[in-house]
Amino acid sequence: MALSVSALVLFGVMLIIFIRGKQIKMPHAIVAVLFGFMLNQSTQLSKPIQEMLNSVANTLGNVTK
Numbered sequence: 001m002a003l004s005v006s007a008l009v010l011f012g013v014m015l016i017i018f019i020r021g022k023q024i025k026m027p028h029a030i031v032a033v034l035f036g037f038m039l040n041q042s043t044q045l046s047k048p049i050q051e052m053l054n055s056v057a058n059t060l061g062n063v064t065k
Helices: 002-020 026-039 046-063
Strands: none
Touching (some): 026 046
């Protein structure tokens, strides 16, 4: 749960920065989509996306060790 909340806050902050800077491009749109999926955990795609985010976080965690 902590990873979900942290990712949600991170995506939200990034989205606000991108919108304020008028820099919405394809990578930023991906962040916006991920933010939307994190907000709506009831979609069928939320579980695979959450698993992908967890695996990315685990991989990054293992790289830094």
